């Protein structure tokens with residue numbers, strides 16, 4: 375609020391000063407139109423405040439220095455008498471373009487207090503503008519865990535992380551009180567370690583290893599990725615061995631990061647939709663202390679595991695214990711599902727609004743087995759924050775804020791009495807926020823074009839937009855599991 379007020383008063387100074395100095399000052403209004411269309415993953419430049427305001431401030435200051443003590447109260451009338459005094463002091467001299475210092479470092483006190491229960495919930499947040507921004511985005515929705523991409527998830531190679539980003543990330547992890555064991559970076563969508571084509575697998579491995587090294591540079595312990603695909607050429611068993619081979623190699627090429635296999639929805643040739651397949655990779659991994667599994671609720675359901683009831687959830691977990699082993703559970707993706715049970719459709723829906731329903735998350739989040747794991751939301755956000763210093767952590771993400779809040783009620787043990795009515799009310803709370811955010815998103819119309827739900831900008835004309843793109847956009851952060859079989 376104070377930021378807005380400040381900016382408004384700055385504009386006032388600008389317009390007053392225009393009349394003083396007769397300097398042509400461009401209007402600053404277009405700045406306020408800055409929106410998602412300017413969001414770029416590589417845009418690390420902080421939003422500069424419009425320079426004219428500074429010039430104007432300087433002019434006003436020098437007016438004051440000129441003994442214009444009558445400025446007190448600075449009414450328009452008083453200012454109007456000033457030009458005679460001002461003009462000679464700074465004739466045609468161009469104001470020095472001073473480099474703006476770094477924006478003030480965000481402080482935890484500026485954000486909502488975070489709940490302290492042992493179920494660590496948070497979304498897959500944007501790291502646009504630098505990995506360190508992910509922490510601010512997470513804090514601003516009250517998240518106790520979060521996921522992020524460590525580089526563009528659709529490119530084979532990306533520039534190294536900047537030193538300044540790495541140190542800012544580490545510093546913010548400390549200041550904001552996040553533990554590395556609750557951060558679950560997500561891998562590239564292009565990587566397919568199960569590809570029988572050696573050249574293509576090698577390319578995948580390089581991209582994969584680069585990500586693991588980024589984790590270690592940031593002091594992170596976990597790394598989540600999609601196991602891969604047979605691309606319709608290899609048998610599943612062959613691909614399982616290829617994946618395990620790459621993991622063994624990666625363990626030798628890195629020091630400590632734990633490689634976490636994600637369960638998949640089960641379309642096409644994709645590996646990992648059954649617990650048996652995940653277990654099949656793990657049994658071939660030599661260093662079992664550095665491999666794990668992340669269970670995605672939407673993928674489980676789409677793959678045929680019915681976790682809608684507490685009994686169903688417990689049976690599913692018993693199956694996981696049998697086929698994989700509970701000790702390997704290192705994280706979860708909490709997503710509702712647009713697809714029905716066994717549909718094999720990887721379509722994420724907001725919590726409570728899909729086929730799973732809110733009750734599913736009530737039993738998942740009161741199960742001690744899911745404590746102290748990163749529990750990551752990959753639901754549609756509709757509205758992501760800007761990367762600029764002035765907008766970072768202050769705008770957008772209302773949907774995630776609400777989802778985190780509601781899910782934390784389960785972790786805080788609030789549910790119990792009047793279960794059904796409560797589930798209904800809380801679902802409606804989420805629905806309301808989702809509807810408001812999606813209306814806002816729709817109203818932005820053209821300005822959002824080219825930006826996916828995950829806040830990622832896609833190069834115009836790079837790929838023809840089709841129905842699939844539209845579907846993908848709805849799915850938020852993690853909807854490309856099928857791409858393995860296409861890209862592989």
Ligand SMILES: [Zn+2]
Nearest residue numbers: 560600636852
């Ligand atoms: Zn994923």
Ligand SMILES: [Zn+2]
Nearest residue numbers: 720852853855
């Ligand atoms: Zn998914």
